[in-house]
Amino acid sequence: MTAFLILFVAALVVLAIFAYAVRRHRAQLRSLDDFRARWRKVDVEAFANLVDPTEERFLREHLSPGEFRRLRRQRLHVAWEYLGRVSQNARLMVQAGQIISRHNTGDDAVRARQHVATAIRLRTLVLMAQCGLVAEMVLPWRSAPLENVVSLYSDAAHSFDNVLDPGVARLTM
Amino acid sequence: MSFDPKFVLDFTWVLCTCLMTVAAGLLWRRGLHRQFPFFFAYVLLILVRGPLLFLLRPDRTLYFYSYWIAEAVTVGLSLLVIYEIYRHVLNSTTLSISRSTFFTLCVGLFAVAAAVAFLLENADRPAMLRAIFILTGTVRLVQVGLLALLLIASMFFNFYWQSLPFGFAFGYGLYATTELVASAFRSSLGPSGDTIFALTKVLSYQVAVLVWIFFIYRHREEHALQTLPAESMNEWLQPLRQVK
Numbered sequence: 001m002t003a004f005l006i007l008f009v010a011a012l013v014v015l016a017i018f019a020y021a022v023r024r025h026r027a028q029l030r031s032l033d034d035f036r037a038r039w040r041k042v043d044v045e046a047f048a049n050l051v052d053p054t055e056e057r058f059l060r061e062h063l064s065p066g067e068f069r070r071l072r073r074q075r076l077h078v079a080w081e082y083l084g085r086v087s088q089n090a091r092l093m094v095q096a097g098q099i100i101s102r103h104n105t106g107d108d109a110v111r112a113r114q115h116v117a118t119a120i121r122l123r124t125l126v127l128m129a130q131c132g133l134v135a136e137m138v139l140p141w142r143s144a145p146l147e148n149v150v151s152l153y154s155d156a157a158h159s160f161d162n163v164l165d166p167g168v169a170r171l172t173m
Numbered sequence: 174m175s176f177d178p179k180f181v182l183d184f185t186w187v188l189c190t191c192l193m194t195v196a197a198g199l200l201w202r203r204g205l206h207r208q209f210p211f212f213f214a215y216v217l218l219i220l221v222r223g224p225l226l227f228l229l230r231p232d233r234t235l236y237f238y239s240y241w242i243a244e245a246v247t248v249g250l251s252l253l254v255i256y257e258i259y260r261h262v263l264n265s266t267t268l269s270i271s272r273s274t275f276f277t278l279c280v281g282l283f284a285v286a287a288a289v290a291f292l293l294e295n296a297d298r299p300a301m302l303r304a305i306f307i308l309t310g311t312v313r314l315v316q317v318g319l320l321a322l323l324l325i326a327s328m329f330f331n332f333y334w335q336s337l338p339f340g341f342a343f344g345y346g347l348y349a350t351t352e353l354v355a356s357a358f359r360s361s362l363g364p365s366g367d368t369i370f371a372l373t374k375v376l377s378y379q380v381a382v383l384v385w386i387f388f389i390y391r392h393r394e395e396h397a398l399q400t401l402p403a404e405s406m407n408e409w410l411q412p413l414r415q416v417k
Binding site: 006007008011014015017018020021022024025028029091092094095098099102120123127 | 268293317321324325327328329330331332333334335336339343346347350351353354357
């Protein structure tokens with residue numbers, strides 16, 4: 001009976017994954033407005049400043065330990081919010097890139113696929129950065145390497161820009 | 174009026190054949206058999222295997238071996254269908270999956286699934302029956318595992334799914350998961366659970382076939398809906414310019 005219960009619970013989890021997948025499938029990108037509505041604004045310059053180690057060193061040297069700890073907590077929360085936005089945009093770029101690649105041929109399709117690869121790398125990097133950030137919240141002497149995320153995000157945005165070069169890519173959604 | 178499981182099973186078998194004929198016809202008419210050759214072959218196999226096995230029923234030994242050979246071929250083909258789904262989802266990314274990668278993934282999952290199926294199987298059964306149940310349980314676990322892995326990766330990266338591969342995966346996933354639970358239920362109940370298992374299996378298969386028909390039927394409408402005027406492309410750049 002125990003074995004049956006274990007399998008039953010596992011099957012319920014799988015069914016829940018299927019149900020969630022159905023919901024997600026119905027919420028796939030359908031139009032340009034859809035894409036625009038879901039895109040979350042990221043101030044790359046502010047994000048880069050936030051994760052700059054020299055900035056943190058400067059604050060550590062010029063603030064009292066109590067003030068620095070409070071400010072650091074705030075900075076970590078803001079960094080977490082930025083990572084969430086970058087993650088959302090990376091996921092959008094994966095899907096948009098896949099759609100473009102599917103509906104184009106030749107160089108356009110190749111460029112779109114390269115773009116999807118960059119977005120996939122970015123999404124993976126964001127996950128690692130989020131894990132690092134959690135570790136940094138729990139163990140304050142650790143520091144999460146977030147600079148890579150910022151630079152890759154900028155690259156991904158550039159690459160996306162090229163893929164959507166007007167007059168080159170035939171875009172159908 | 175009494176409930177006759179045999180009548181229900183025979184009725185659903187005939188119904189399943191009719192539904193599969195509809196599915197095969199729709200696939201052929203819309204030219205989808207070229208895009209999904211393994212799925213089309215799978216549907217044809219299911220269509221042919223039923224009547225063939227029915228004709229072999231009087232000879233028990235011949236029927237037994239034919240049934241398990243047909244089952245083995247069906248399992249092999251169902252794995253190829255899952256491979257086809259993987260290919261369709263991943264081919265516009267750089268994560269394209271080769272046959273050897275898929276085979277390696279299957280072997281890894283088989284090892285885990287076999288151990289799980291062995292632990293879950295009732296030890297009181299005759300050895301032959303036990304071996305068969307462990308094998309079928311393993312196969313179902315692998316199928317569900319492969320589909321669940323792809324869905325989890327899709328949720329994480331937000332992969333784009335065309336509706337047809339999604340429908341095939343959804344229908345097949347529902348069927349395989351329900352059958353897995355039903356077989357565990359049968360295993361815990363013993364021989365008295367056989368009827369419930371058989372009924373659950375055929376009914377869940379009907380649902381899967383209905384899901385496939387629904388998605389195949391809907392496939393054409395989707396094309397017309399999703400064309401974006403070329404002059405709007407410039408607008409795509411707008412959100413990106415905000416981030417630089």
